[in-house]
Amino acid sequence: MFNLLFTQAYAQSLTSGGSAKAISFDRLLVNINNQIITPLIYLMIAGALVYFLYGVFLFIKNAASPDKRLDGAKGILWGLIGLFIMVSVKGIINLILRTIGVN
Numbered sequence: 001m002f003n004l005l006f007t008q009a010y011a012q013s014l015t016s017g018g019s020a021k022a023i024s025f026d027r028l029l030v031n032i033n034n035q036i037i038t039p040l041i042y043l044m045i046a047g048a049l050v051y052f053l054y055g056v057f058l059f060i061k062n063a064a065s066p067d068k069r070l071d072g073a074k075g076i077l078w079g080l081i082g083l084f085i086m087v088s089v090k091g092i093i094n095l096i097l098r099t100i101g102v103n
Contacts, residue, residue, distance in 0.1 A: 026102050033097060038090075045086045052079025 055075020062068035097103075 029097065029102050033093065033102075037093060041086055041090050041093075045083060048079050048082030048086060051082060052076055055079050 052075070055072050055078070057072070058075055059069055059072030062072060
């Protein structure tokens with residue numbers, strides 16, 4: 001798969017008349033970000049959201065029992081922490097890509 005991505009990026013750089021190595025490396029980074037990293041981050045965000053909602057469900061379901069309600073509160077907390085981390089990772093990756101000049 002990476003061979004295909006690199007070949008496509010190399011071919012595009014040759015047709016545009018630019019430097020083959022600089023453009024192909026940029027395209028390779030963009031392709032890796034768009035096709036591998038971004039879907040993984042979105043999958044982890046979805047997992048954290050499901051865990052958060054499960055914690056809310058447990059918290060509401062076990063409203064009468066303080067011990068079981070605490071389990072729901074822990075699920076809510078860890079779901080929020082997971083969401084915060086994944087959104088931060090996405091932002092940091094975008095910041096790095098823009099800093100090195102990759103759109």
